[in-house]
């Protein structure tokens with residue numbers, strides 16, 4: 001048998017049919033659904049008299065435009081958001097799919113609750129009408145975003161029409177330096193390869209620095225595969241993966257568990273597999289980074305200065321000019337001199353328990369700079385609950401952060417959590433596009449640690465200055 | 475889905491790179507539960523000021539381009555969020571064809587599902603189309619999917635590539651779901667086999 005990549009193996013295990021030109025019908029193991037990209041798909045099913053083929057493989061949750069204030073139990077005031085959430089309530093009930101309503105403690109961002117409740121497992125095909133579905137690739141599952149027509153297609157047939165992507169390997173060798181996180185790894189990769197560098201590829205992340213990451217960190221990496229243009233990101237499952245999954249509500253049990261692990265252990269790229277593109281980065285070379293512009297590829301180490309548009313080539317010169325104007329920055333300005341107005345910790349990139357722990361560790365004993373708005377939005381109700389039990393919520397609120405209910409919140413500002421024109425935000429989310437966090441809002445992407453450090457000083461800050469030189473005794 | 479065979483129309487030049495789906499249709503317009511009606515908010519933040527007045531400089535506000543059916547643009551068009559509202563907004567405005575040097579993956583697929591033809595051209599050829607588009611309403615561009623050609627206003631023709639299956643579906647207005655439903659036996663057979671080899675799924 002010819003050697004295969006992990007992607008090849010998952011693909012082959014889900015191939016229902018393949019045409020001569022490579023157009024394939026792929027079976028979908030898990031279909032995640034949220035309120036924004038699904039109403040028109042369910043509308044389509046009703047219009048054509050179709051049903052959901054595999055309701056037991058379909059999981060729905062409202063997350064994108066639910067309010068994150070505690071009074072949301074009294075109902076959503078924005079009429080349009082309410083209509084979408086009510087439409088999902090009704091669709092979930094009418095079509096008999098799994099559902100986590102706003103009132104359920106397990107409600108949260110779709111890409112956080114999938115893994116958290118054991119829906120996401122290695123070797124699966126997982127889709128959702130949301131580009132950050134790539135997150136689930138951290139488990140060695142082939143996961144990617146689809147459009148609403150495809151949502152309807154999967155609901156009706158439990159399959160997707162696909163053509164195979166190319167294979168790309170991104171290897172992070174060695175070890176990370178203190179203060180450097182999974183977020184810095186993935187932003188550094190995008191900074192090198194560009195937002196279109198992964199177009200047409202499925203990326204497998206590997207190497208010692210990736211292996212050393214927790215599942216939370218691996219999810220942060222795969223989450224942003226899409227920002228690098230790739231259809232999906234993958235990390236081969238290993239003991240860290242199995243330990244994370246074991247015992248979760250929908251994870252396999254008893255003899256199923258043993259059979260599953262046996263198969264999962266075979267899910268790795270063969271040594272001599274063919275790669276269409278390879279990128280290698282030394283872990284030691286990665287610094288804590290922030291974005292300065294309006295594309296996730298606009299990445300620099302926090303110690304750098306704002307670049308001049310002339311430093312770029314081609315269409316990027318104009319784009320950089322436009323970015324700097326939008327961001328209100330001057331070439332040559334030190335990034336650490338850039339003052340911020342707001343801090344947002346949350347999103348499917350960095351809204352998990354480990355992210356909150358990391359931010360709280362930096363914040364402990366400090367206060368948010370007076371005048372700054374700072375909020376933490378846990379990725380799910382379960383993350384929120386755990387953080388409260390661990391005392392993290394208290395650290396955040398004592399420092400001056402708002403402690404919110406779970407949802408997407410200011411990651412995309414579809415709910416009331418928005419930036420105003422010119423407001424500058426240190427954000428742990430994944431997109432710094434113009435207007436992403438509110439019209440005219442300015443976003444700097446960074447890790448939770450860096451966002452916490454920025455909250456204390458009121459400007460973009462190198463978190464390493466706040467780390468004690470000697471590790472504290474445990 | 476509406477068929478796409480041949481189109482003769484005005485092309486609007488939008489010489490920007492990395493136009494993302496947030497720019498095509500900002501998220502405040504995603505709260506609809508229907509597919510239609512998004513055209514008036516296409517490119518909303520570039521097209522209107524804070525008070526909702528048209529920004530006269532923006533290409534689709536210029537008299538020559540208000541009826542444009544083709545959009546000519548730069549690298550990585552449609553990047554960002556997977557929202558299908560982006561092609562819905564384009565289609566609702568009347569754009570049936572987007573010509574760019576490259577496209578983001580999900581957006582590219584979404585176009586075909588909504589009767590929009592995305593064409594990726596090498597830079598030199600895209601530039602020829604862009605130059606023609608800049609002539610405004612005097613220049614009608616013809617896009618023929620059957621022969622896979624673009625004919626510029628001076629008669630120059632440019633060939634383009636398109637996936638044969640996508641082409642077949644666009645030409646016949648075929649809906650993917652209907653096509654897949656015909657394969658229901660193969661799907662059921664796969665499910666039977668998978669439930670014994672991977673029962674935990």
Ligand code: SF4
Pocket residue numbers: 063064109110111130132347348349407408411412429430
């Ligand atoms: S947190 Fe942000 S990126 Fe993630 S699903 Fe929600 S809106 Fe999308």
